[in-house]
Amino acid sequence: AQTVTQSQPEMSVQEAETVTLSCTYDTSESDYYLFWYKQPPSRQMILVIRQEAYKQQNATENRFSVNFQKAAKSFSLKISDSQLGDAAMYFCAFSGYALNFGKGTSLLVTP
Amino acid sequence: GAVVSQHPSWVICKSGTSVKIECRSLDFQATTMFWYRQFPKQSLMLMATSNEGSKATYEQGVEKDKFLINHASLTLSTLTVTSAHPEDSSFYICSASGGRRAEAFFGQGTRLTVV
Secondary structure, three states: OOEEEOOOOEEEEEOOOOEEEOOEEEOOOOOOEEEEEEEOOOOOOEEEEEEEOOOOOOOEEOOEEEEEEOOOOEEEEEEOOOOHHHOEEEEEEEEOOOEEEOOOEEEEEEO | OOOEEEEOOEEEEOOOOOEEEEEEEOOOOOOEEEEEEEOOOOOEEEEEEEEOOOOOEEOOOOOOOOEEEEEEEOOEEEEEEOOOOHHHOEEEEEEEEOOOOOOEEEOOOEEEEEO
16 A cells, blocks of 8 residues: 655745655555645645656646655655745645545745 | 536535535546545545446445445546434545546535534
8 A cells, every 4th residue: 555644744934935845655666646736725626746757857837846756755845936825735645546645734834 | 627526515414314415527537536535634535436337446444335426427426425424524525537647636625514
């Protein structure tokens, strides 16, 4: 079974600064996807970024980028130029078949 | 991205009654749909996986007779909470996928309150 661990229950960042959310996972599979989802107070799940395990290049989506270390089974999310609208719960997820989610990190953005 | 519509967004029901939640993929065919449950300030817990035209696969500890899942078409899956009790109160979210490891798209979620 795959497990996803997010060791930071809460994180805080000042507006315009950079923050990194950590995620590690455990799997015996070689072909899989990793995701970061954002869940704002509305509770709608929003895909932030996706990484295919076979790709060595780290995925980037505007201000969001990942540091994917396959051998270390690490998948951290970096948010640059943080904005107030980035405040939310962030879930790391592993996709073998269904999505397995970590426990989440609550991100607070301060002015 | 693709759109998944979940209805209703919230529902209050009396203890002992049944409630049906619908999950529709609006602009793509979803071969697989997933149902999750989320308690306040917690992560999403997978309840069951359904594939169109076949029986749902339930995760360990999820009562299949209480949480009935039907995936009758490639665009619709339903979750029926039967004989609901207050402990069934929770936030239920569906997601739809076009295939294995494909990106999953989420519905808006349903907040169920059983009184």
